[in-house]
Amino acid sequence: MNMRRKTTQINVGKVGVGSDFPVSVQSMTTTKTRNTDETLGQVYELANNGADIVRVTCNEIEAAESLVKICTRSPVPIVADIHFQYKLALAAIEAGVHGLRLNPGNIRNEQQIKEVAKECLNADIPIRIGVNAGSLDKDILEKYGDSVPEALVESALLEARYLEDVGFHNIKISVKHSNVPLMIESYRLLAEKVEYPLHLGVTEAGPLPGGLIKSIAGISTLLSEGIGDTIRLSLTTDPVEEAKYGRQLLEYLNLRERKSLDLIACPSCGRAEVDVIKVAGEAQEVLEKEGLPIQVAVMGCVVNGPGEARSADLGIAAGKKRGHLFIKGQVVKVVDEKDMVDALLKEGRLIAEEGIEARLAAADSDAAQIAEEDVQALLNIQGDINNFEEKTKSVIEITTNKDIEN
Numbered sequence: 001m002n003m004r005r006k007t008t009q010i011n012v013g014k015v016g017v018g019s020d021f022p023v024s025v026q027s028m029t030t031t032k033t034r035n036t037d038e039t040l041g042q043v044y045e046l047a048n049n050g051a052d053i054v055r056v057t058c059n060e061i062e063a064a065e066s067l068v069k070i071c072t073r074s075p076v077p078i079v080a081d082i083h084f085q086y087k088l089a090l091a092a093i094e095a096g097v098h099g100l101r102l103n104p105g106n107i108r109n110e111q112q113i114k115e116v117a118k119e120c121l122n123a124d125i126p127i128r129i130g131v132n133a134g135s136l137d138k139d140i141l142e143k144y145g146d147s148v149p150e151a152l153v154e155s156a157l158l159e160a161r162y163l164e165d166v167g168f169h170n171i172k173i174s175v176k177h178s179n180v181p182l183m184i185e186s187y188r189l190l191a192e193k194v195e196y197p198l199h200l201g202v203t204e205a206g207p208l209p210g211g212l213i214k215s216i217a218g219i220s221t222l223l224s225e226g227i228g229d230t231i232r233l234s235l236t237t238d239p240v241e242e243a244k245y246g247r248q249l250l251e252y253l254n255l256r257e258r259k260s261l262d263l264i265a266c267p268s269c270g271r272a273e274v275d276v277i278k279v280a281g282e283a284q285e286v287l288e289k290e291g292l293p294i295q296v297a298v299m300g301c302v303v304n305g306p307g308e309a310r311s312a313d314l315g316i317a318a319g320k321k322r323g324h325l326f327i328k329g330q331v332v333k334v335v336d337e338k339d340m341v342d343a344l345l346k347e348g349r350l351i352a353e354e355g356i357e358a359r360l361a362a363a364d365s366d367a368a369q370i371a372e373e374d375v376q377a378l379l380n381i382q383g384d385i386n387n388f389e390e391k392t393k394s395v396i397e398i399t400t401n402k403d404i405e406n
Contacts, residue, residue, distance in 0.1 A: 001253070002226035007197045010126045010170050013077025013098035015052050017126075017172060017229050018197045023255045024052035025246040026199070026232045027239045028081070034062035036069050042239070047076045049240050050247025050259070053230065055079040055101060058092045067095035079128070086112040093119050101128040104159040105135035113159070117168040126170040129159045132203050133177040147177065149186035156190060171196045172229065176203035180218045187222050197229035207236040212245060223253055258293045264312060265298040274318035274337060276300040282341045283316075292348045302374050306331060313356060314348055316340045320374045324367075327356060331371040332363035 009018035017024060027046050031039040033056045043054050058064055058080040071078050079099040080092035083106050092100065093116075100120060107113055120127055133147035137155055144151040152175040163171060173196050177183035183202050191198065202218045205211035215233040222228045231250070233242045250256040265280040280298040287296060297315030299308065302324050309315045310329025317324045323340035325333040325347060335343045351359050 001224050005191055005198075005226045005228075006195065007229060008169070008171075008195050010172060010197060012053050012079065012126055015077050019229065021229070023223065023228060023250055024230045025050050025243055025250065026053040026055060026079075026230050027051045027243045027246070028055040028232070029057075030239055032063075033057055033070070034060065034066050036066045039066065040070055040073055043070070043074050043076065043078070045240050046243045047074075049243040051076060051243040053077050053079060053099075055081050057081045057083075058088050058097075059083055059085075060088075061091070064088055064091035064095055067092055067097055071096040071098070082107070082116075086116055089116045090119055093123050093125065097125065099126045099128065101130045102159070103130050103132060103135055104155045105132065105137050108137060110162055113162045114166050117163045117166050120170065121166065121168050124170070126172060127163060127168070128199055129156050129163075129171060129173045130199075131156045131159075131173070131175045133179075133182070134203065147182075149175075149177075149182055149189050152177065152186045153190045153193065157193065160194065160196070172199055173197075174199040174201060176201045176234075178202060178204045180214050183218045184221050187227055188225075191227045198227060199230040199232070200228040201232040201234050203234055205234050205236075208241070211235045211237070215245075216249060220249065220253065223255065258295075261287050261292055262295040263287065263298065264295065264309065266300050266308070274300055274323075274340075276318075279316075279318070279340060283344050286341060286345050287348060290345065290348065292352055294348060294351060296344060296348065298344075302371065302378065306371075314344065314351060316344055319378050322370075322374060324371045324374070327351070327360055327363075330360060330363065331367050332360065333367050334364070334370045334374075 004019045007019045009016060009020050015024055029039050029042045031042050033039050039056060046054050054076050056078060058067065067080065077098035079101055080097040081101045082089040086107050089100055131152050133152060136147055136151055140151050140155050156173050156175055160171060173190065175186040175190050177186055180202060187198060200219045200222055202215045205214045212235060219231050231246055233246050235242050248260055251258045251260065263284045265276055276298060283298055294313040297309035297312035299315060299317040302317040302319030306317055306324060306326040306329050315326050318337060321337045323335045323337055323343060324331045325335060325343050
């Protein structure tokens with residue numbers, strides 16, 4: 001990971017955005033904003049699944065009126081998404097939103113944009129300049145002929161200049177594209193030209209699994225280069241999935257503290273002593289329901305499993321019809337194969353309650369010896385794959401000295 005790009009700092013409600021703060025997750029409601037209780041219900045669900053900021057559409061007077069209650073009762077900052085009517089932006093500000101998102105391709109009147117900026121300045125709330133490849137200003141699109149990165153960036157810089165003209169600098173910017181390489185290049189180009197925080201996303205990414213793959217490819221590439229301060233996975237699915245996947249992505253990149261399960265598993269092979277796919281699936285289901293913020297490993301072979309997954313907080317490796325339960329690579333208990341998932345769940349709960357060091361100290365006294373005996377028994381049957389040089393020599397010798405049928 002490259003060093004984080006230095007940016008200006010803004011606040012969206014209680015959430016700090018910029019290089020001095022953790023990268024935040026944003027999602028958007030799919031409800032009709034005028035339906036206050038329904039919208040609030042989804043906001044709470046998004047917040048409970050990893051969203052730090054939630055955007056809601058403000059496309060009608062009834063939506064703006066509903067924002068009064070939504071903003072007051074929401075557990076996370078609310079950003080109003082404004083399309084064509086600048087007066088709805090003014091109404092949303094009055095309702096108490098914590099930020100606005102303006103699309104330069106939709107509101108083109110310079111004076112209207114500046115009027116909104118002045119009101120945001122008075123209310124001390126930020127504006128996200130949300131450039132979208134699918135809705136570029138027609139003049140800029142005509143200039144470049146297509147939604148190329150240079151066109152997206154020019155649109156963003158023009159909008160930023162309108163805001164800056166009235167002394168407004170409480171800005172973050174996004175330049176989203178549905179084409180992943182063009183999205184990446186757009187953000188790289190923009191990052192060279194401004195110091196404002198950047199909101200990352202692949203627009204119109206689509207349904208699972210393709211939309212998730214595209215979003216992760218684009219967002220992860222930029223985050224690894226130190227570019228990006230907030231993210232959204234724009235998926236054609238329940239927005240709760242957006243929030244959940246976004247949070248998990250940041251955790252996997254060590255950009256946020258782990259709050260969810262991280263289950264790792266070997267891809268399975270001929271050496272596996274158990275159906276790894278089945279066991280891993282069952283383990284993920286029960287452990288996710290428990291909400292344990294730990295890394296858990298499911299390994300199909302006791303010979304190399306604990307060693308390969310020694311960084312995991314907790315794991316299980318199968319062999320000789322038994323499961324070797326290990327913590328940080330140290331075997332602490334040996335259980336029957338049928339009890340492996342239950343053992344993971346029980347030990348996971350104990351780790352959450354007592355901590356890793358306490359659970360290591362509570363290891364069964366004979367666990368390590370039983371585990372070693374299982375390993376040696378399997379090595380006698382399967383051979384030591386770590387001793388591959390000697391095995392390779394043996395294979396060469398066999399093929400040299402024996403007649404091999406074609």
